[in-house]
């Protein structure tokens with residue numbers, strides 16, 4: 001098999017390139033390509049992986065053109081430059097490195113707080129110009145002042161701890177911050193209005209979402225103390241820049257430290273003309289330590305995925321560690337086969353799906369197994385689906401999915417049972433993996449059997465009457481269909497029965513019609529499994 005190929009289209013540390021090479025991955029290092037949309041678009045179809053920072057925009061158009069792409073690795077935190085829904089629909093994993101640059105970015109926020117409190121850049125420029133304007137640059141102390149942290153996750157928490165070390169009082173607004181964690185961090189959890197009213201300094205550390213876009217706007221400025229100072233090292237667009245300009249002009253805001261802008265690269269911006277605004281060009285993550293961290297991490301994560309199927313820090317897929325990947329692999333296959341069985345056997349719209357994990361399987365990574373089951377289930381309708389895209393597609397179709405876990409309940413160490421409801425019927429199939437790692441069906445419609453899964457299979461439902469096996473043998477035999485394995489099961493003597501045949505090739509519909517023409521046969525369906 002050819003080695004996977006990765007493109008690095010942003011300025012990542014070359015350590016990442018070395019890691020890809022050491023792992024046997026072909027890598028093209030084109031750090032300026034992120035800025036050249038057309039060139040990137042023209043070559044993206046050659047790559048299995050794309051490693052980026054924030055300059056590369058992984059748009060829907062780029063993702064559509066990425067015929068082989070399996071993974072986008074963001075060496076950093078914010079993934080707002082990646083169209084995640086488009087990537088997910090195409091089955092592309094998007095991963096980031098959530099901790100590698102958090103300390104560095106928090107330090108930049110603290111640096112900007114000091115720079116704004118003491119007008120350091122302006123004082124530096126004035127002094128170099130020989131002006132010695134000692135009385136012009138009257139600053140403020142930060143000791144004893146209140147810092148409002150909006151978004152108290154990884155970076156916000158580090159900023160809070162540094163600020164507490166600097167003797168500031170910290171209040172935090174973050175709907176997902178628990179009281180316990182707030183107490184542990186030594187911050188006071190408050191609502192947004194309270195933060196705006198009490199803070200002398202405000203620092204932003206939320207992701208860019210529909211809820212956070214423009215969170216600091218004219219209405220928010222109106223609720224702040226006069227003379228407040230604001231720092232944004234998160235994302236441009238969290239602050240409405242035009243409103244900040246007005247607040248600076250009116251004196252409501254005494255200063256601002258801005259690392260991120262509504263439009264980047266920011267080569268022109270009304271904030272550049274404002275006094276006591278300290279601007280940096282999206283430098284939050286730019287230290288050698290952080291860049292080394294994120295480059296190493298992204299290269300290792302992408303390599304682990306491309307070479308071993310291990311998934312870590314993915315935004316759109318449950319994690320699978322390198323250790324669990326080989327153990328999980330046969331069960332992922334089984335889950336897909338169960339989904340594929342029901343997906344092919346069911347012709348009306350699926351309304352509900354229940355996936356039961358029994359015994360040892362219930363202790364595995366069931367989120368990954370659910371994704372695999374759903375992928376198998378809807379593949380008959382959507383050919384290109386995989387474990388990344390399946391949960392989204394199932395949700396888009398309004399199908400309810402539930403998971404049940406239970407202790408070992410039968411003779412098998414563990415098994416998976418998939419039950420699907422449509423408007424007319426409920427269908428179930430269960431399976432397990434034996435020590436040989438091969439998946440097997442062990443129950444269909446609550447009827448026990450033990451069926452090895454083959455590429456081509458025939459699923460029959462029938463009445464349990466004498467002569468059925470003979471009839472099937474005759475029909476298939478005279479039509480040249482060779483049976484590799486034949487499994488039968490029934491509820492009660494003379495009652496509902498099923499048969500699952502593993503055959504050596506595709507079975508023509510005409511042959512199935514002949515089978516169907518016999519009175520004891522209720523249904524006959526050819527199934528295919530990607531095994």
Ligand SMILES: NC(=O)c1ccc[n+]([C@@H]2O[C@H](COP(=O)([O-])OP(=O)(O)OC[C@H]3O[C@@H](n4cnc5c(N)ncnc54)[C@H](O)[C@@H]3O)[C@@H](O)[C@H]2O)c1
Nearest residue numbers: 077078105151152153154155174176206207233234284285
């Ligand atoms: N300037 C830079 O170079 C730079 C570097 C790294 C990260 N960042 C930005 O910083 C952001 C935060 O990074 P992080 O690692 O701390 O992320 P994180 O996920 O650990 O923390 C984000 C926090 O924001 C909170 N949050 C979400 N929605 C909110 C809302 N509506 N109101 C208040 N809080 C909300 C979350 O609960 C979470 O605790 C990233 O998303 C990225 O955009 C910028």
Ligand SMILES: O=C(O)[C@H](O)COP(=O)(O)O
Nearest residue numbers: 053054055076077078285
């Ligand atoms: O989200 C991030 O990690 C930062 O914004 C850093 O972006 P950069 O990698 O382009 O410096």
